[in-house]
Amino acid sequence: MAMAADDIEAMIRAGIPDAVVEITDLAGDGDHYAARVVSPSFAGLSRVKQHKAVYETLGGRMGGELHALQLTTAAS
Amino acid sequence: MMTDDINARIDGIVKTNKVVLFMKGSPLFPQCGFSSRAIAILDHLNVTYESVDVLQDQAIRQGIKGYSDWPTIPQLYVDGEFLGGSDIMMEMYESGELAALFAGADTAQ
Helix, strand or coil, rough: CCCCCCHHHHHHHHCCCCEEEEEEEEEEEEECCEEEEHHHHHHCCCCCCCHHHHHHHHCCCECCCCCCEEEEEECC | CCCHHHHHHHHHHHHHHEEEEEEEEECEEEHHHHHHHHHHHHHHHCCCCCCEEHHHHHHHHHHHHHHHHHCCEEEEEECCCECCCHHHHHHEEEEEEEHHHHHCCEEEE
């Protein structure tokens, strides 16, 4: 079961309230997304920790029903 | 106990190889676009690396996710440390950080 872009965005925002989230449906098939997440809360965190923080908001869906989410993160 | 065994196995692989990529498929025949992208980056930087095909080993395929607390494959390890997946590799490649890292690590061919 694929996820809608709006659902992904809503989950990330719920977990990281100050995040600016930009979702792109890469293939137009509702299954391959790119997400860019910018949050001041990422300041000082390694890239791995920034990505893990985003994955946490998705509650275990990453690698499961969300197979293809290209993620980039930044603090500002 | 199974978990301890697989963690010890993965730890051995990670600690005995300077650069190791856990991926789906082989460098010549990657079985997933993300693994393919990771290989392309390493090849482009002329890095010597070891690869582990998780599709050939279900225990590692599941175990590696717990080992690094990271939900997806590929996963790149350099000098025993988890560096990231293909997105982080791409970011670090584009910023030049990855080239600098491998130049410093003396892993270039």
